[in-house]
Each structure stands twice: as C-alpha cells, then as structure tokens.
Amino acid sequence: MKQIQADVVVIGGGTAGMGAFRNARLHTDNVYLVESHVFGTTCARVGCMPSKLLIAAAEARHHALHTSPFGIHLNKDSVKVNGEEVMDRVKSERDRFVGFVVSDVEEWPADKRIMGKARFLDAHTVQIDDHTQITAKSFVIATGSHPVITPEWQALGDHVIINDDVFSWDTLPESVAVFGPGVIGLELGQALHRLGVKVKIFGQNGSLGGISDPVVLAEAKAVFGEELELHLNTTARAELDSDGNVKIYWEDNDGTSGVYTAQYLLAAAGRRANVDNIGLENLDIKLDSRGVPVADELTMQTSIPHIFIAGDASNQLPLLHEAADQGKIAGDNAGRYPDITNGLRRSSIGVVFSNPQIAFIGLRFTSVEAQYKPEEYVIGEVSFKNQGRSRVMLVNKGHMRLYAEQGSGRFLGAEILGPAAEHLAHLLAWAHQMKMTVPQMLDMPFYHPVIEEGLRTALRDANAKLKTA
Incomplete structure (x- = not known):
C-alpha cells in the first residue's frame, strides 16, 4: 500500500x-x-x-x-x-x-x-x-x-428517482409524483408540469418552497395551487402496481383521499x-x-x-x-494551520426558481420571531397584484414581507414570493450585509416603472411603523 x-x-x-x-x-x-x-x-x-x-x-x-x-x-x-x-x-x-x-x-x-x-x-x-x-x-x-430515500421508496426500484435521474432522461415521462414540496420538488415539479407532464406534489407538514412567513406562505399556496395539484398535509404510501407503475394512496388532513398512478416517484424530501x-x-x-x-x-x-x-x-x-x-x-x-483566521461569511440569500420566484434574505420570519419580541420589530409588506410594472408584464402575483428592528430601523431580513425575486433578493442582501437601515434604503434611487418600486412600497410601509431613536 x-x-x-x-x-x-x-x-x-x-x-x-x-x-x-x-x-x-x-x-x-x-x-x-x-x-x-x-x-x-x-x-x-x-x-x-x-x-x-x-x-x-x-x-x-x-x-x-x-x-x-x-x-x-x-x-x-x-x-x-x-x-x-x-x-x-x-x-x-x-x-x-x-x-x-x-x-x-x-x-x-x-x-x-x-x-x-x-x-x-x-x-x-x-x-x-x-x-x-x-x-x-x-x-x-x-x-x-x-x-433522502426512505426504505418504502427503495422498494420501488428504478421507479423512484432523484434529481440526478431526471437529468439523465432521454425524453419526458407522462406522469410523476413529487414527494417533497421544498426547493427541488417545487422547481422540478412545476417545470415538468409546464412541459406537459402530469404532476402531483405531496408533502406532510404544510410547508412549500421553504417559506416560513405565514402570510407569504398562504399566498404561495394560493398561487401555486391555481396551477399545480398540491397535497401539502398528507399521509401517503406508495407501491408498484401490476403494470410496474407507482401507485400512491393518499389522504389529506381534511379527510379527502385518493389514488394517483404515476410512472415515477421523484424523491425530493431533503438531503x-x-x-x-x-x-x-x-x-x-x-x-x-x-x-x-x-x-x-x-x-x-x-x-x-x-x-x-x-x-x-x-x-x-x-x-x-x-x-x-x-x-x-x-x-x-x-x-x-495552526494559525487560523475568521473568514468572510456573507449575508444569507436564497432563491427558488419557481414562477413566481421565492427568495429569502437575512433572517427569515421564524428567526425574527425567535430572536425578537413582537414590539421589537416591524414588518413592511407589499402585494404584487396591483404593482405597476408587474401588471404591465402580467406577472402580478405574489407578496413580499420585510423585517426591521424597532428603534434602530436596521433591516433584518425578508421573504419574497413574486416576479424578479432573484434580483430583489440581491438588492436586499447587499443592504443587509452593509447593515443598512430602512430610511437609508429608502434614500437609494428607484427608477420608474420597475418591479423594484414594489420593494420601495414595502420599505415605506416598514418606515411608517418605525419609532427610530
């Protein structure tokens, strides 16, 4: 050796x-x-x-x-x-x-x-x-x-797939059952649906796309629910039928139930x-x-x-x-080593490339709740339903909520469902890393007509609630 x-x-x-x-x-x-x-x-x-x-x-x-x-x-x-x-x-x-x-x-x-x-x-x-x-x-x-592939799914053989397998296909299948409504499940599930594949998405705890803000989450469920069949609070089991397809027996927490047969089960329940x-x-x-x-x-x-x-x-x-x-x-x-130093860790930023897109910057809502008392932060928000540029392009769906520290006015984070969220997220991540306040962010230039004006509306909403020192 x-x-x-x-x-x-x-x-x-x-x-x-x-x-x-x-x-x-x-x-x-x-x-x-x-x-x-x-x-x-x-x-x-x-x-x-x-x-x-x-x-x-x-x-x-x-x-x-x-x-x-x-x-x-x-x-x-x-x-x-x-x-x-x-x-x-x-x-x-x-x-x-x-x-x-x-x-x-x-x-x-x-x-x-x-x-x-x-x-x-x-x-x-x-x-x-x-x-x-x-x-x-x-x-x-x-x-x-x-x-992650559960033992139950492993019994499905080559009819259970992960995202690696999707990109090895020679052509598109007729039907897929997506288990896991997180980033991978939502992105691939919606893409396959829009390419004409029959898709149903299953989840267990009511989550969708990693969103933690309850208002943004409710809007996401409504928006994606118009296009996709979502079962987000569901118990389900899967087995192969006599034809070699995957048969899903599911029951939602409201008592509705059904059977869905698909060529593949896409395992997207985490890594x-x-x-x-x-x-x-x-x-x-x-x-x-x-x-x-x-x-x-x-x-x-x-x-x-x-x-x-x-x-x-x-x-x-x-x-x-x-x-x-x-x-x-x-x-x-x-x-x-042993002369170690601290490295640069940037402000947190994440994007889900669904349509509309989802983005997270800085502290998410659950983290803000955990770290601050209700009176110690404010929320600024905007709906994209009537936002000018969004309506012009017929992409006027979604909601943004951003969080700021009461007293200092410092921008803490945001969760976004909406058009051009990947670009809004970068603006907000830069502001977060520079520890900017909401008033300082409002001093930045905004063109007209652009989707970024929606961000300005949310900042103005937050600013009106601030009692800055």
Missing part, C-alpha cells in the same frame, strides 16, 4: 472541496485532493444548472400558451413539446458546464489528485480504498450530500450529509443530532482543531455560493 506524508488532505472534489484545495495550495504545495466518484460539482452535474435548463424550456412553453391576454393569439395545437429535444439540450448544456469544471481540475498536478473513497483511521490518517494511506497535518471534509462512511467513529469528534461534525461558521473548524468541514457535508446552507465560501475558509485555515 502506498504511503504518503501530506500537509493537507481535502476529502471531496465538489464545489467546497475544489475551493479548499485551491486555497490550501496558497500556503503549501503538499496538498492532496481525494474524490470517490467524479470531480465536479453537484450544481453543474445534477443541481442548479441542469434544473435551470429544464425550467427555461418549461417557461418557453408556458409563455407560448399564455399570450392571449396580450392580444397575441397562437394556434395552441402548434405549441408542441419534443421531449427528446428538450432533454438533449439539458444534457448537452449540462455537459458543457461540467466540462468547464473538470478542465479546471485537470490543470492541477495529477499526482495530487487521488481517486477512491477515503476513511479516517485516526485523527491524522486516512486510507483511500485499499491502495493508499495518507498521514497529514490537517484535513478538510467536503464530501457533499445525497438525497443528508455524506459523513456516514468516512470513519468518524474512529475520531473523538463532536457531532450534531444528525451525526455531522459541528463546526465554527467563521473558521469551519471542528472540535478536532486540525480537521475542518465545508459545503453540504457541514449541514449548513446547501447552496453553491455558501459551499464556495466555506471551502475557501476551510482550505485557507487547513493550509495555514
């Missing part, structure tokens, strides 16, 4: 691992990157990029079918979906994005890239399969995450960190309730000082930009 003495070992070659490897090498050349499957990122291969390609195709059909309110009349029979062509573009563009990532990896020294599954033997040693042992001064765990089989049992390391090493969010340092963790494996925000930031911090500190 090959024996290697290293300064740093990075376990995992995704977004966080690549960032950690790159930044650790700023301090030492004796850094190794270990990957068990393929180098590249979840985002490029099976996540944000291919999903947006599918959503773009869905939007094209949806717009073509909804031109009549503008006085533009199409022959609806001519709006046809060629499933093979849709998936050909999704896969070809996906492969192009992956190619860019892989080409970066291939520029790194080949002898510092090792393929195989790494397991800790002790706090300073990992073994890769049965061919290599590496002893190192520090480590970065960047092993990513995987979709779990890939830390089960990396030898954590051989380490005296502090774990959270889910079995994931606890880490300082500013240094990414675990309870074992020379072991760091980053990306989806860290059980913090499972987003590409967060993984990149965490990887940079973890790699920098692993490379300079």
Whole structure:
C-alpha cells in the first residue's frame, strides 16, 4: 500500500472541496485532493444548472400558451413539446458546464489528485480504498450530500428517482409524483408540469418552497395551487402496481383521499450529509443530532482543531455560493494551520426558481420571531397584484414581507414570493450585509416603472411603523 506524508488532505472534489484545495495550495504545495466518484460539482452535474435548463424550456412553453391576454393569439395545437429535444439540450448544456469544471481540475498536478473513497483511521490518517494511506497535518471534509430515500421508496426500484435521474432522461415521462414540496420538488415539479407532464406534489407538514412567513406562505399556496395539484398535509404510501407503475394512496388532513398512478416517484424530501462512511467513529469528534461534525461558521473548524468541514457535508446552507465560501475558509485555515483566521461569511440569500420566484434574505420570519419580541420589530409588506410594472408584464402575483428592528430601523431580513425575486433578493442582501437601515434604503434611487418600486412600497410601509431613536 502506498504511503504518503501530506500537509493537507481535502476529502471531496465538489464545489467546497475544489475551493479548499485551491486555497490550501496558497500556503503549501503538499496538498492532496481525494474524490470517490467524479470531480465536479453537484450544481453543474445534477443541481442548479441542469434544473435551470429544464425550467427555461418549461417557461418557453408556458409563455407560448399564455399570450392571449396580450392580444397575441397562437394556434395552441402548434405549441408542441419534443421531449427528446428538450432533454438533449439539458444534457448537452449540462455537459458543457461540467466540462468547464473538470478542465479546471485537470490543470492541477495529477499526482495530487487521488481517486477512491477515503476513511479516517485516526485523527491524522486516512486510507483511500485499499491502495493508499495518507498521514497529514490537517484535513478538510467536503464530501457533499445525497438525497433522502426512505426504505418504502427503495422498494420501488428504478421507479423512484432523484434529481440526478431526471437529468439523465432521454425524453419526458407522462406522469410523476413529487414527494417533497421544498426547493427541488417545487422547481422540478412545476417545470415538468409546464412541459406537459402530469404532476402531483405531496408533502406532510404544510410547508412549500421553504417559506416560513405565514402570510407569504398562504399566498404561495394560493398561487401555486391555481396551477399545480398540491397535497401539502398528507399521509401517503406508495407501491408498484401490476403494470410496474407507482401507485400512491393518499389522504389529506381534511379527510379527502385518493389514488394517483404515476410512472415515477421523484424523491425530493431533503438531503443528508455524506459523513456516514468516512470513519468518524474512529475520531473523538463532536457531532450534531444528525451525526455531522459541528463546526465554527467563521473558521469551519471542528472540535478536532486540525480537521475542518465545508459545503453540504457541514449541514449548513446547501447552496453553491455558501459551499464556495466555506471551502475557501476551510482550505485557507487547513493550509495555514495552526494559525487560523475568521473568514468572510456573507449575508444569507436564497432563491427558488419557481414562477413566481421565492427568495429569502437575512433572517427569515421564524428567526425574527425567535430572536425578537413582537414590539421589537416591524414588518413592511407589499402585494404584487396591483404593482405597476408587474401588471404591465402580467406577472402580478405574489407578496413580499420585510423585517426591521424597532428603534434602530436596521433591516433584518425578508421573504419574497413574486416576479424578479432573484434580483430583489440581491438588492436586499447587499443592504443587509452593509447593515443598512430602512430610511437609508429608502434614500437609494428607484427608477420608474420597475418591479423594484414594489420593494420601495414595502420599505415605506416598514418606515411608517418605525419609532427610530
């Protein structure tokens, strides 16, 4: 077995691992990157990029079918979906994005890239399969995450799919049952529906798209419920019928029930960190309730000082930009260990690319409730139903609520359902990171007519409720 003495070992070659490897090498050349499957990122291969390609195709059909309110009349029979062509573009563009990532990896020294599954033997040693042992001064765990599939779903064989499988289809199916109305389930469920696939979405606790604000959530249920069949407070079981299809027996909490037969069950009920089989049992390391090493969010340092963790494996925000930031911090500190420093952690921002879009900035409503008494914060809000630019474009659906600290007027966070939420979210995230107050935000320029005027309306509403010091 090959024996290697290293300064740093990075376990995992995704977004966080690549960032950690790159930044650790700023301090030492004796850094190794270990990957068990393929180098590249979840985002490029099976996540944000291919999903947006599918959503773009869905939007094209949806717009073509909804031109009549503008006085533009199409022959609806001519709006046809060629499933093979849709998936050909999704896969070809996906492969192009992956190619860019892989080409970066291939520029790194080949002898510092090792393929195989790494397991800790002790706090300073990992073994890769049965061919290599590496002893190192520090480590970065960047092993990513995987979709949750229940034992019941596993019995469905290849009729239960995850988002990875969707982007391997050669054509579109006729029907899908989506289990999990979170970000992935809502994005893919709506996209497939708009491409002509029969879709029903099932959930258990009444949530939708990760929204915590009750007013925004109620509006989201109404808006998406007009287009999609949602069962968000449901008990359900799934089995294969004699034809090999998935049969869903469901009952809502209001007593209604039914049976839905689909070609596939899309498992979108969350993701779990890939830390089960990396030898954590051989380490005296502090774990959270889910079995994931606890880490300082500013240094990414675990309870074992020379072991760091980053990306989806860290059980913090499972987003590409967060993984990149965490990887940079973890790699920098692993490379300079024991001289560690706090890294830059940006204001929280998240976007769901549904239509209308959903966005979260800073503190969500539940966090505001937990940290502040009711009299210590105010809420500013706006409906997009009558917002000028939104009505012009016939995208006037949704609601925004933003939160500000009473007394100081400091902007705390927001939850948005509405048009151009991805752009509104960036404006608000920048304001949040700069610790701006609502009055300061209102001093910023607003053009007319733009959707951003809706943001100004919400800020004015909040400002009217503030009693600033």
